[in-house]
Amino acid sequence: xxxxxxxxxxxxxxxxxxxxxxxxxxxxxxxxxxxxxxxxxxxxxxxxxxxxxxxxxxxxxxxxxxxxxxxxxxxxxxxxxxxxxxxxxxxxxxxxxxxxxxxxxxxxxxxxxxxxxxxxxxxxxxxxxxxxxxxxxxxxxxxxxxxxxxxxxxxxxxxxxxxxxxxxxxxxxxxxxxxxxxxxxxxxxxxxxxxxxxxxxxxxxxxxxxxxxxxxxxxxxxxxxxxxxxxxxxxxxxxxxxxxxxxxxxxxxxxxxxxxxxxxxxxxxxxxxxxxxxxxxxxxxxxxxxxxxxxxxxxxxxxxxxxxxxxxxxxxxxxxxxxxxxxxxxxxxxxxxxxxxxxxxxxxxxxxxxxxxxxxxxxxxxxxxxxxxxxxxxxxxxxxxxxxxxxxxxxxxxxxxxxxxxxxxxxxxxxxxxxxxxxxxxxxxxxxxxxxxxxxxxxxxxxxxxxxxxxxxxxxxxxxxxxxxxxxxxxxxxxxxxxxxxxxxxxxxxxxxxxxxxxxxxxxxxxxxxxxxxxxxxxxxxxxx
Amino acid sequence: xxxxxxxxxxxxxxxxxxxxxxxxxxxxxxxxxxxxxxxxxxxxxxxxxxxxxxxxxxxxxxxxxxxxxxxxxxxxxxxxxxxxxxxxxxxxxxxxxxxxxxxxxxxxxxxxxxxxxxxxxxxxxxxxxxxxxxxxxxxxxxxxxxxxxxxxxxxxxxxxxxxxxxxxxxxxxxxxxxxxxxxxxxxxxxxxxxxxxxxxxxxxxxxxxxxxxxxxxxxxxxxxxxxxxxxxxxxxxxxxxxxxxxxxxxxxxxxxxxxxxxxxxxxxxxxxxxxxxxxxxxxxxxxxxxxxxxxxxxxxxxxxxxxxxxxxxxxxxxxxxxxxxxxxxxxxxxxxxxxxxxxxxxxxxxxxxxxxxxxxxxxxxx
Numbered sequence: 022x023x024x025x026x027x028x029x030x031x032x033x034x035x036x037x038x039x040x041x042x043x044x045x046x047x048x049x050x051x052x053x054x055x056x057x058x059x060x061x062x063x064x065x066x067x068x069x070x071x072x073x074x075x076x077x078x079x080x081x082x083x084x085x086x087x088x089x090x091x092x093x094x095x096x097x098x099x100x101x102x103x104x105x106x107x108x109x110x111x112x113x114x115x116x117x118x119x120x121x122x123x124x125x126x127x128x129x130x131x132x133x134x135x136x137x138x139x140x141x142x143x144x145x146x147x148x149x150x151x152x153x154x155x156x157x158x159x160x161x162x163x164x165x166x167x168x169x170x171x172x173x174x175x176x177x178x179x180x181x182x183x184x185x186x187x188x189x190x191x192x193x194x195x196x197x198x199x200x201x202x203x204x205x206x207x208x209x210x211x212x213x214x215x216x217x218x219x220x221x222x223x224x225x226x227x228x229x230x231x232x233x234x235x236x237x238x239x240x241x242x243x244x245x246x247x248x249x250x251x252x253x254x255x256x257x258x259x260x261x262x263x264x265x266x267x268x269x270x271x272x273x274x275x276x277x278x279x280x281x282x283x284x285x286x287x288x289x290x291x292x293x294x295x296x297x298x299x300x301x302x303x304x305x306x307x308x309x310x311x312x313x314x315x316x317x318x319x320x321x322x323x324x325x326x327x328x329x330x331x332x333x334x335x336x337x338x339x340x341x342x343x344x345x346x347x348x349x350x351x352x353x354x355x356x357x358x359x360x361x362x363x364x365x366x367x368x369x370x371x372x373x374x375x376x377x378x379x380x381x382x383x384x385x386x387x388x389x390x391x392x393x394x395x396x397x398x399x400x401x402x403x404x405x406x407x408x409x410x411x412x413x414x415x416x417x418x419x420x421x422x423x424x425x426x427x428x429x430x431x432x433x434x435x436x437x438x439x440x441x442x443x444x445x446x447x448x449x450x451x452x453x454x455x456x457x458x459x460x461x462x463x464x465x466x467x468x469x470x471x472x473x474x475x476x477x478x479x480x481x482x483x484x485x486x487x488x489x490x491x492x493x494x495x496x497x498x499x500x501x502x503x504x505x506x507x508x509x510x511x512x513x514x515x516x517x518x519x520x521x522x523x524x525x526x527x528x529x530x531x532x533x534x535x536x537x538x539x540x541x542x543x544x545x546x547x548x549x550x
Numbered sequence: 551x552x553x554x555x556x557x558x559x560x561x562x563x564x565x566x567x568x569x570x571x572x573x574x575x576x577x578x579x580x581x582x583x584x585x586x587x588x589x590x591x592x593x594x595x596x597x598x599x600x601x602x603x604x605x606x607x608x609x610x611x612x613x614x615x616x617x618x619x620x621x622x623x624x625x626x627x628x629x630x631x632x633x634x635x636x637x638x639x640x641x642x643x644x645x646x647x648x649x650x651x652x653x654x655x656x657x658x659x660x661x662x663x664x665x666x667x668x669x670x671x672x673x674x675x676x677x678x679x680x681x682x683x684x685x686x687x688x689x690x691x692x693x694x695x696x697x698x699x700x701x702x703x704x705x706x707x708x709x710x711x712x713x714x715x716x717x718x719x720x721x722x723x724x725x726x727x728x729x730x731x732x733x734x735x736x737x738x739x740x741x742x743x744x745x746x747x748x749x750x751x752x753x754x755x756x757x758x759x760x761x762x763x764x765x766x767x768x769x770x771x772x773x774x775x776x777x778x779x780x781x782x783x784x785x786x787x788x789x790x791x792x793x794x795x796x797x798x799x800x801x802x803x804x805x806x807x808x809x810x811x812x813x814x815x816x817x818x819x820x821x822x823x824x825x826x827x828x829x830x831x832x833x834x835x836x837x838x839x840x841x842x843x844x845x846x847x848x849x850x851x852x853x854x855x856x857x858x859x860x861x862x863x864x865x866x867x868x869x870x871x872x873x874x875x876x877x878x879x880x881x882x883x884x885x886x887x888x889x890x891x892x893x894x895x896x897x898x899x900x901x902x903x904x905x906x907x908x909x910x911x912x913x914x915x916x
Contacts, residue, residue, distance in 0.1 A: 381794055
């Protein structure tokens with residue numbers, strides 16, 4: 022028997038035939054800080070869901086492999102079980118009730134009570150709160166974290182950094198906490214707050230609590246962790262002692278070489294030295310994908326890739342330009358100033374957008390292929406309409422013939438143009454989105470996550486389509502979380518980190534360069550951006 | 551075995567296509583008709599009444615289509631449109647119009663008034679996104695309460711509408727007096743299986759078809775149907791199903807919602823004029839209070855959801871709802887003969903159908 026606090030042995034998980042975790046082995050010792058790193062979709066969240074017995078795991082057929090806690094096999098069927106086993110989680114988003122005091126938040130549903138007159142009759146739920154005891158416990162937890170704020174203050178109005186600490190205090194106040202998971206805890210914190218947090222984590226580990234630290238900030242990992250495990254595409258790449266590695270190596274391992282979509286360098290490239298889109302200091306208020314001042318210029322005829330980790334703002338860029346989320350800044354398109362926050366103006370000026378949220382924004386799922394394809398062009402350019410008694414009616418025949426042409430051109434697999442879009446496969450839905458954008462005859466196409474949620478074969482078709490459109494003269498700005506696909510078709514790749522342009526790389530730059538830039542470690546080195 | 555399975559699937563498909571509430575209420579109506587036949591009630595009368603009431607209520611139900619399509623849900627504030635219609639109708643009487651002229655003048659006055667009122671109502675709905683249905687219901691109630699004041703205080707002079715003593719308008723205005731009653735109903739009216747065999751023009755027996763009123767209803771249906779095939783109508787529908795999609799295509803959703811509610815208010819206004827002439831009376835004061843619920847119930851029974859409605863739902867719904875309502879009452883009266891329950895039963899049946907229809911509301915996924 023080992024002295025392992027937690028061991029995951031040969032853990033695999035698949036969602037409806039799609040393997041998202043393959044044979045993961047992780048061991049966590051007492052007092053160890055174990056960092057977990059990987060790109061989006063590498064399997065970090067799935068792994069944590071397994072550890073916490075989240076319903077999503079068990080409703081989709083459970084998982085393979087064994088979870089052992091202190092050498093004994095643990096059967097974690099629900100988050101409540103996980104709590105009983107002494108596993109706690111500090112969430113990325115704060116799960117606190119603003120109007121309650123710190124004590125009330127920390128002790129919520131675990132209140133210490135004492136009997137009163139009615140409780141013998143009506144049961145434990147009606148016992149009086151032992152506020153003094155609760156405050157004392159809270160004090161103790163806060164002291165552990167070197168927090169000198171009063172436990173009776175309401176949570177509302179506290180600085181973000183404090184809220185994070187209250188979350189942690191709640192976890193360590195639970196008796197018998199053995200394992201604590203931190204999910205990107207520093208993502209929302211300022212630098213000094215993050216530093217405090219890392220100190221607190223170290224302190225907790227010295228008390229013998231095993232810590233799993235999920236982060237994409239390589240510097241923090243090097244700084245605080247003892248061991249690091251790299252996941253990539255659901256595979257366990259490596260577990261290393263932090264002392265034996267450095268951030269370049271971790272970055273390289275994280276990005277790695279994936280299924281290579283062969284890059285064929287088109288000789289028929291016709292990039293003109295003429296700026297078609299110029300963005301200055303663009304700020305976009307897109308929830309979860311804030312853009313905090315991007316400068317970028319795109320040349321006519323090129324494919325520009327926008328990469329970066331989730332939540333860093335790469336998706337906000339296109340949404341901001343198209344006016345879907347509130348934006349401010351200066352955007353010039355074809356040397357004319359573009360009106361922001363006005364989708365109609367953006368489309369009219371010759372931009373078209375294929376949204377990353379295919380089912381939410383991209384399509385009318387319950388409508389036919391042909392109405393989806395024709396919709397925007399009809400609304401913006403009055404295409405496919407004729408006048409009848411003062412009303413602009415849709416011209417079904419024109420729509421049909423255009424849809425048939427698009428279906429043929431883009432090879433959309435369907436039974437007829439009248440088929441409901443929701444019943445198509447992901448790849449074909451994506452092609453309908455592209456068809457709708459192309460119907461607007463754009464000069465510049467913004468494509469976000471074009472291959473999200475579609476299978477590999479369809480991915481290649483969509484990418485080939487983009488390449489073909491580009492060779493016919495269309496300028497393309499493609500945003501994607503999948504570096505490999507950006508590298509396969511883009512002429513240059515802009516990496517967005519924390520809402521700003523971190524750097525621009527050629528597609529054939531080494532993996533480590535990409536990895537470092539995506540985790541924002543580049544500028545701390547003082548190197549050229 | 552295979553055959554049965556196939557049948558099972560087919561049966562399910564049919565239920566899904568037509569919608570369970572439609573089949574349930576429709577089936578119930580047929581049962582009542584059969585029961586009525588056994589009890590000796592004239593089926594022809596029941597069907598005549600059904601057609602008449604369906605024609606009277608049709609446009610009011612049609613008013614639900616634009617508001618549902620635009621994403622603001624069923625127009626519970628139908629009384630807003632109704633009050634516009636009533637006001638126009640009363641004005642037309644005041645200006646001395648009678649007969650056909652009165653009918654057309656009423657509609658002509660009603661439309662601009664409904665456009666203005668509908669615009670502000672649409673603005674109100676845009677300010678309360680997310681709780682449209684509740685706000686709409688109370689807007690309807692408030693408008694009815696408010697309009698009780700003008701009915702009393704505006705110094706109308708026409709003696710066909712005033713109280714015999716005192717000031718203000720009567721609660722119920724007889725349209726006979728201005729030759730307005732059944733104007734549309736009697737236009738090209740004929741009866742089936744009446745006096746002279748299959749068709750008798752102007753007949754009083756058999757199944758009476760109020761041609762003019764039905765034509766008016768179908769005309770409105772065609773207008774709404776065409777509108778939702780136009781650029782503007784398609785924009786409204788898209789905004790209703792998926793606001794983000796519409797926005798990303800450059801559509802001003804708020805404007806669409808206002809347009810839709812203007813259209814709905816106009817339909818409410820025209821609807822009450824057609825209803826009043828068919829009924830023979832214009833009812834003021836608190837009468838419009840509960841007119842929204844039957845209209846909402848009818849379209850829901852016709853197969854609409856809180857977020858999707860078609861003209862076909864209106865036609866099917868209004869026939870089944872009014873059919874059940876008009877047939878159930880005489881049958882119940884015979885079954886409970888001797889008791890004084892008819893008014894109570896009317897309430898129970900009407901509200902029962904409404905309650906059932908409202909529990910079937912689907913969608914509204916915001």
